[in-house]
Amino acid sequence: MNRFSIIALPIAALVLAGCSSTGTTRVAQAPVVTQPAIVQPLVPTSAQNVQTAKLTTSIANGFVDPSALALMTAKDSNEANSAQFYALQFGRPGAPRQWAGDKGTTxxxxxxxxxxxxxxxxxxxxxxxxxxxxxxxxxxxxxxEQNGVWNVVQGTA
Incomplete structure (x- = not known):
């Protein structure tokens, strides 16, 4: 009887395996998770304050030599203003931030x-x-300042 069960068990398993593959197979689909809607915070985050500060920091407020400011084009001013803000906000000490404007102005x-x-x-x-x-x-x-705006408090030409 011991021999019979050793031989019969694998044969029964093969027969049952063959039967299960002949029917239609249903695959259950996992639920789909969608991205939640992004909700704007009621209080501005520091990243939003940084963007506001960039728009309100101006080189015309003492960040550049006044005689140079009179010679600069709009593109020069925009590039200089952006470089000034990012240098103050994120710059490493002693690592200059370069910019280039119109007609060779740098x-x-x-x-x-x-x-x-x-x-x-x-x-x-x-x-x-x-x-x-x-x-x-x-x-x-x-x-x-507390609102994120950079202001010159002391300057020399």
Whole structure:
């Protein structure tokens, strides 16, 4: 009987396996998970404040030498403003951020480390602009206000 069960068991398994493959097979589909709708926060996040700060920080507010500002085109101003903001906001100390404008106008912005003054983040900066072979250099200190806007608090030409 022991031999019979050793031989019969595999044969029975093969017969049953053959029977199960002849019917239609139904495959259950897993539920589909959709992405939840993105809901805007009621309070602006820091990333949203950064974007607002970029739009309101202006090189015309003391970030560049006034004599250079008078010679700059709109593209020059936009490029310089963007470089100034990103250097202040994200720049590594001593690593200048380069920019290029119209007709060969170029510039760079170098910043120092963050310093905490009166509960505000402040940084020294040097903004150098080259227009027609002449260098215009503006050095100063800028602080980021509570609303994210960078303002020059001290500057020298």
């Amino acid at each position: 510039g760079s912005v170098a910043v120092g480390p963050y310093v905490r003054v009166n509960n505000l983040d402040c940084r020294d900066f040097t903004h150098t602009i080259k227009i027609g072979g002449t260098d215009y250099v503006k050095k100063g200190t800028a602080c980021r």
